[in-house]
Amino acid sequence: MNSPPENALVARFATYGSAVEIGIGRRPAVAVALAEQGVDVTVVDIADPDHLEVPAAVPFVRDDVVAASRRDHPGEAYEAAVLYALNLPPELHRPALAVARAVDADFLFTTLGYDPPSIAAETESLPAGETLYVARGGE
Template sequence: MNPLTRALAVRLADFDRLVEVGVGARTGLAGALADTGAAVTATDIRSRSVPDGVAFVCDDVTDPALETYTDADAIYARNLPPELHRPARDLARKVDAAFLFTTLGGEFPTVPTATETLPGGTLFRATDRGSVGSGRGGDTRAPDRRVTHGDAGRRGG
């Protein structure tokens, strides 16, 4: 597992129920999260093979089947193209889930985000406030879903 995938697995392990948008052929992160006991669903517009413990749903984030996402604590995507930032963020808002993503190369997010530098890349977390890509803004999740590191709110803690 490369350093960015490993760092994403650690960061996303705070969530119990996750949906990966556009899994493609890169299923290692979804598999690693499922191995920690998280409920993981991977989606893509084409049928894909996924690791044991990962559910798969053929879905398009621009016209989503809401039932796939309604129980998610977080929706995440890797290498998400700019034209999908807003639809994925809007979907996460609709189902009251956090939305975290990485971009393709040096592209900037097209929605307001807070940033977190990880080994090998940057993780963006959609926010309600702040300028696009500013790294400032509020959390879009309800206070009872706020993710904190190293406290009793963390799974298994």
């Protein structure tokens, strides 16, 4: 069972048919719930998958979003309708947005709570008090 904030994020991201979570870390609940709802979800992280808690049911790709943002094309793993990140540190906002733009995807993210977004973004208040940032185009 997910927490109310996780449920709110799942409901918001489930409006897309495909999604990529950038920086899954040890928090697979949102990606797993999206997969259970039929969303084609892939997770990406720089860490070794053996050190993460990503279930086998969710496709995992080991990659660095900063490196991906510098490639001519970030890679097939990022091809989705939405790229999202949870608790994304400010230094990764721009690279993640660059990857989203390169694959023509929306980019939605949460911060660590005390960090403001370092890119132009609209604030979306979700149920259970979760704040989601929706990157604006044309920055």
